[in-house]
Amino acid sequence: MLKINLLPIRQLKKRAKARNQIIAAFFIICSVLVLLALAGALQAGRISTLNEDIALKTKEKKSFDKVVKELAELEQKRLDLNNKINIINKLKTDSSLTVHILDEVAKLIDNSRMWLTSVDQKGGSLTLEGYALDNQTIAQFMDELKFSSPFVMDVNLSNSSLSEVSGRDLKSFALTCSVSAPASEQEQKPTEAKQQ
Numbered sequence: 001m002l003k004i005n006l007l008p009i010r011q012l013k014k015r016a017k018a019r020n021q022i023i024a025a026f027f028i029i030c031s032v033l034v035l036l037a038l039a040g041a042l043q044a045g046r047i048s049t050l051n052e053d054i055a056l057k058t059k060e061k062k063s064f065d066k067v068v069k070e071l072a073e074l075e076q077k078r079l080d081l082n083n084k085i086n087i088i089n090k091l092k093t094d095s096s097l098t099v100h101i102l103d104e105v106a107k108l109i110d111n112s113r114m115w116l117t118s119v120d121q122k123g124g125s126l127t128l129e130g131y132a133l134d135n136q137t138i139a140q141f142m143d144e145l146k147f148s149s150p151f152v153m154d155v156n157l158s159n160s161s162l163s164e165v166s167g168r169d170l171k172s173f174a175l176t177c178s179v180s181a182p183a184s185e186q187e188q189k190p191t192e193a194k195q196q
Contacts, residue, residue, distance in 0.1 A: 104149040113137040126177040131170040138173050150182040
């Protein structure tokens with residue numbers, strides 16, 4: 001009977017199988033490393049592109065910051081000019097109001113029976129002080145101011161007393177009034193200002 005020794009063939013097959021597994025593992029590891037290197041290179045390229053975009057956007061932002069600053073300065077100048085225009089218009093209105101009020105007071109005062117010693121206008125308030133021959137003259141002047149003048153409203157007698165002036169007994173008085181331009185004149189002022 002013959003005996004065949006199959007042991008070395010099995011060992012050779014096992015060695016060949018182990019060698020093939022090592023080679024396959026080596027190729028798999030190399031393939032994974034190559035794939036990781038490619039992915040890293042792609043990510044590095046993306047990072048580089050993103051960094052370039054960030055630098056470009058930062059540069060654009062800095063150039064826009066100058067424009068934004070200029071716009072803010074121009075807006076502030078515009079607001080300042082509007083404030084100045086409003087102040088000028090208010091001064092025009094107030095100065096014309098003062099002229100109208102003095103004209104109204106001069107028209108309505110009875111020079112033979114009373115005279116004024118002080119006329120003081122502050123904003124929408126007018127104070128008149130003076131002397132009259134009697135209370136009736138003061139009352140008549142108050143009524144004429146209240147009902148005849150479109151610029152004067154709410155006429156109140158704040159003080160009335162007997163005073164001696166040049167040896168005569170006269171009534172010293174003080175009136176307070178509210179003053180403003182009539183509604184029709186106030187509406188005309190803004191349209192006139194816009195036309196100019």
